Amino acid sequence: MLTIVKGPYLQWPTTDSMTIMWETSEPASSKVQVLVAERIHSGYQGNYKKPDQIHSTYSQEGYSTIHQLTVRDLDASTIYFYKIYSENEQGEVESGPYPLKTAVKKGEPFSFTVTSETGGYSGFDPSNGQINKNIFHQMQRYRPDFTLFVGDVVNDGENYEDWEKYFFGPGKEFMVNTPFYSCLGNHENNASWYYDFFAFAPPKNYYSFDYGDVHFLCLDSTDFIKFENYPHSTGEMSPGNTQYDFLIDDLKSTSAKWKMVFFHYPPYVSGGYQVEDLRQLCPILEQYGVDLVFNSHTIVYERSHPLRAGKIDFDEGIVYIVAGGAGAMPQWLLPKRDWHTSQSLAVPHFVQVVVTSDHLEMRAIDEEGRLFDTFRLRKDSDSKKEFY
Structure with a gap:
């Protein structure tokens, strides 16, 4: 039948x-x-x-x-x-x-949500998947225009059953009316199912798109940091690498008011599984005016201060947000926060972002709908930033 x-x-x-x-x-x-x-x-x-x-x-x-x-x-x-x-x-x-x-036109406000680790947290999840259902339910309440998943949506990407168990099953009622984008995490294993189930722009493991006044760029950090060399790169982040060249050409060619980038491994997090080699990308992101970077991998929430050139910079800095959402591993946090950390908490969560032509609002919300972090960013006509 x-x-x-x-x-x-x-x-x-x-x-x-x-x-x-x-x-x-x-x-x-x-x-x-x-x-x-x-x-x-x-x-x-x-x-x-x-x-x-x-x-x-x-x-x-x-x-x-x-x-x-x-x-x-x-x-x-x-x-x-x-x-x-x-x-x-x-x-x-x-x-x-x-x-x-349908997508909004330039100049129109919109909102989106961000989460991850629906599958990556599965080995630690005492709720047997209830956290995933809670996160999808809470995101639905906020009626986002679309959602970003920052990797590890399954436990083992090569296992066909995992895609239903950890992602499509719990998210069915949400994804039936909410478009989504995703990047590759280490748990996806670069499996063919990722390429079969998602209709992203080729080559699908990295791509970009515009929505309203925002240019979004998805990168494959698992290609920059190979599994056999993790957490170190071996020269992938240099001219001649196809994805590296795409990153530069893509950011160079956009005139969007806001620029946001998402990829799995975090260059900044005051916890385990920080991948510092990815900071090699930061000068490029800074040069072309990126505003927000979303990461995951460390199954916590963390928001950095605005960072530029390895220092806190409230005038031109980039905010890095680790949205290791559908899970919580407090034991993965360092005993105390690092210098770059503004706010951090290990609870199951998602992030809501509201964008207008000159303002951006971000809220972090836990699986029970409680707000636990927020910040705002204003950008004037000269692209000067004001955080508050």
Whole structure:
């Protein structure tokens, strides 16, 4: 009997398109129907009527188990609804309708969430996965436009069952209406499932995208720091390395107001598993005006002071945030905080970021919905920063 075993889930939002993916138990056809619904402007403000007006239908030839369809010709910053359909000789399945929201245009505020370690923490997790469910539930309450996962979403990326157990299963209700991006962590093992399940821009282990006034850059720190040499590099972070050259060319080519970078291994954290060799990237990030860097690996929360040239710099510094979210390892923290640490706490958590054209707000929230850290950053028309 044909069934849906993963998803549907959303990928790669743009101002006029969205990629929709799902997996079926057997090879089957792929079809997506995009629906619109008239908003009700009386009574309960903002409610929608039943989404029964067909906007467009997309399908592709042939059968597959992992389905990927991109729907296009949508309006920016607009809520649509979608349904998926698959069919083969054993039967047919459908799911939906579910809401989706296209990316916002430049100049429009938006929000996103950040977490990680849904699988990397699994060997230490006494809750048997309840923490993952709690984190996904709390993020859903904040209704982000999208989410960043900073690696280790599974325990063993080569184990097919892990992708459902630690990621797609606990996150099903969240990812059905919230697009997400991820980077490779060491637990993914650079496995083929990462490349099969995600619709990121090639080569998928590193890429960039724009959303509103922000340019996001994803790096593969497990390629810079090889497993056999961890925690040291052997010359990968130098001209001639494909990813290193991409990093420079990408940051050089963007004129976005805000720049954010995410990768797994943390160059700064006052705890175990700090990977100091990655500080070789910091001068490049500083040169091209990066504002925030998100990391994980150390399963704690930590926010640095604004840093530049190895010192605290409140005028031009970069804030490094370790969002080792779906877990907590207090024993991995040093006995006392290091010089670069502003705030640190080992609790299961996620980070919420709200971006406007000239302000950025960040909040760290635990698995029970309690706020435990926050900061704001203002940037004027000359890109001068003010932290408060």
